Amino acid sequence: MKKVTIHITLKQGVLDPQGQAIQTSLNNLGFAEVEEVRTGKSIELLLENRENMDSRITEMCDKLLANPVIEDYRFEVEEAVRT
Amino acid sequence: MKKVTIHITLKQGVLDPQGQAIQTSLNNLGFAEVEEVRTGKSIELLLENRENMDSRITEMCDKLLANPVIEDYRFEVEEAVRT
Structure with missing residues (x-):
């Protein structure tokens, strides 16, 4: 059993209106x-x-998970124990 | 200048319909x-x-960023250089 964490971020240069709204707030x-x-x-x-x-x-x-046109992703794999 | 990465996850036990949809897909x-x-x-x-x-x-x-009722968060701080 493995636990995989995938981090998806917008590519540099892609506008992030949600981020801009958070910054303003x-x-x-x-x-x-x-x-x-x-x-x-x-x-x-x-x-x-x-x-x-x-x-x-x-x-x-x-x-499915990322849109390679506008997003970058990386992932980490670790051992998982079912809880 | 610091770069802070905040990771926000749903608390254990909180339903995650988006996650269930991804799993089915x-x-x-x-x-x-x-x-x-x-x-x-x-x-x-x-x-x-x-x-x-x-x-x-x-x-x-x-x-603002997290909802402490249903979400956990943790953050990392690192040095940043303005690009």
């Missing part, structure tokens, strides 16, 4: 030190052990 | 090894150096 709340905000997603998968796991995860990201 | 695409999916958010801040940075970031999370 933080500035308005008195956090003037905030200069830039970028938002992203994280997805945690619990996987049965399989061969070629890394390439299968890459396939999941390219096919 | 992955299973349907032939990834039968996927047993559970949980989604989360990440927010990257670029901050000017300030005193009490950690407590100010905690305040940002509690006031």
